[in-house]
Each structure stands twice: as C-alpha cells, then as structure tokens.
Amino acid sequence: MKAKFEPLFESYTFPNGVTVKNRLALAPMTHYSSNEDGSISEEELVFIKARAKDLGTVITACANVTPNGKAFPGQPAIYDDQFIPGLKKLAETVQQEGAKAVIQIHHGGISCPSELVPDGDVVSASNIDRDNQKARALSTGEIEEIIEAFGEATRRAIEAGFDGVEIHGANGYLVQQFYSPYTNNRTDEWGGSVENRMKFPLAVAEACQKAIDKHAKRPFIFGYRFSPEEPSTPGLTMTETFQLVDALSNLPFDYLHISLMHALSTPHRGADTERTRIELVNEVINGRVPLMAVGKVNSPDDALAVRERNIPLIAIGRELLISPRWAAYIQEDRLEKIEYALNLKERDKYDIPNGLWEVILAAEGWVPFTR
C-alpha cells in the first residue's frame, strides 16, 4: 500500500471500546431483495458477503421497525421476533468476513408507498397532501408506539448478534419528518418550536439506548444518521442542523453519520457557505462524538480528502456496488483494478441482487454504468 493511504486503514476504537480494523464502512444500501415478508434472503447475504471483507464496519440496509414504516419493496423487516433468525444470518455473514455488523433501523413515514403499508394508511408527523405526497398525522399514542418500536428493533438487533444499530434519522424519512418544519406543522408537544420538533428524534434515541442498556451483554455500537439541510423553504437549515447535532452529541452515541450526496459539499444557507458541511458540523460536535461522512467518495484520494478534514470514519455506497473489493485494491497497491462504472456485460461479477439491478437500470445515471 502507498504510505499516504495508511490513515484509511488504521484501526479505530469507538467511544464504547469496540475496535474496528479500519476507517471504512459500507454505507447502508437498500437492495430490494429481502423476501416478500421482510425476512432475509440468500441473495442479500451474497451481496453483503462480497463487500464486507475489507471494511471495518458494514451498515446493512434500512430495516423497517413497524409494518407501516415500509418504504421499499424487498426491504428487510425488524418489527417482529420472527425476523430474528434471518437477521442472525445477516450479522454472521458480515462478522465472518471480519467486519462489525451494524443494522440501520427505519420508518419511512410519508415516503412509504401506500401499496406497501397495511390498509394503504400512510402516516407522518402531520396531515400532508401536496404534490405526490399524502399522509395522515400520527396520534400521540401512535407516536409513542413507534418510539417503542425503535427500542424493540434495537433489542432484536442485539438478540440477532449485531454489533450495533444506526437510527435512520436522515434522507427525509419519519425521524427527519418530525424535525423538519416542512413536514411537521403539529401544534402539540411534538411540533412547533425547534425543541418540540426535536423531541421525536431524541425520544427514539432514548428508547434505543434503554434497550441497549437492558439487553446488550457486550458493548454495542450506537449510531445516528442525519441529513444536514433540506432544499425547501420551510425546511431544515444548517442552523437547525447544528441544534440537532449539538443535542445528539450530548447523548451516548458511538458515532453520528452525516448523510451527504457529496462529502465535501458546502451549505446552501444558514451557515458559512465557503466551508464544508463536515467541518462545520465537526466544530459543533467539538470532540464529543466521532463523525462518519459519506457521499461520492469514489477514488482512494477522495477518501483521503475526507479523512484529512478530521473525519475518522468514511462510508462508501455506490463505489462499493461497482468495485466490491475497492479497499483491498488500495491495500494491495493495485489501484488500476478499481472500477468506476458498472459494466452491464459483466453483471454476474458484482453480486448485485436482481431487484437492485433493475432499480439501477431504471434510474440511469444514479449509479454509473457502461453497456
């Protein structure tokens, strides 16, 4: 390996004492290939196994914590104990390759297609009916049930042998829908002020933490993924992101995961637009919790550029779809082996499940490919 890449391959110890072999993580990626009932399929195990080997951490696809949180066909489920045996296989598949297995836990809220949720009853923070989005506001009792469901999902992850959970508080799904003034116009204790809108994310975190304290017999990795800013007005600004990050940094998380399409992007508004979001967020965190960053880390030099901005952990998504052994090629100093586009003629070599393959083909440009 070229000496300059060594900072990517130093081991890392999370605040809870768990050590991972390097700074690289597989970003959570929905693969549209769990069984119809939400149980883990053989196809997704093959997909994960092909990518886990060279990484410190593997974050598996978002798994829905309640039936009405299902946002994708072929999404893995974690809302019932019946899923534990399959989840166990998923955790073991990752661990057998030497990586730590973290499962992302999720509720889609308004982003759930009505045909995927029971009785077509799509729920969110508020009653919403605009553009293509329609949802009913959750009652106070239902809010409490979903918070509890995140805690139960954490217990199941522990029982399945995972090394950690990551709360999916990003990408506009339910946890973010509560924080965002775009989707939350409630007038009760769960809406209105920044503090009230933040209550749901913090209550979810507390429920998960309680489950960890109660059920984990060894240190368990606890992460939270957030998106920094929304393009719409009203919508989350960097100022509100800083307030959330500040609150999250006071909780016993092992990492916060900033979800970005480009890891080195700069803010649109509400902060210094000349500096990268990761640097600004890191300033707010002020050493309280490590930050993981993601987004268009394609080349080894891209990863270094993020690492050099004092970011200890780097997640990689699409590039690991294209080049599953990306990290090994850096370590073996065979950079010429790294590919930057899928070659559709060589479909079999990628171990990409059918469902995901079809999504990639349909959304041309999302994941680069050549015919």
Ligand SMILES: Cc1cc2nc3c(=O)[nH]c(=O)nc-3n(C[C@H](O)[C@H](O)[C@H](O)COP(=O)(O)O)c2cc1C
């Ligand atoms: C196929 C696919 C599925 C994804 N599924 C998830 C998901 O389940 N949870 C999540 O937080 N992000 C998801 N993402 C976003 C990625 O984790 C990542 O943040 C994004 O792709 C940007 O990083 P990249 O440029 O390295 O791909 C998905 C992305 C892709 C390409």
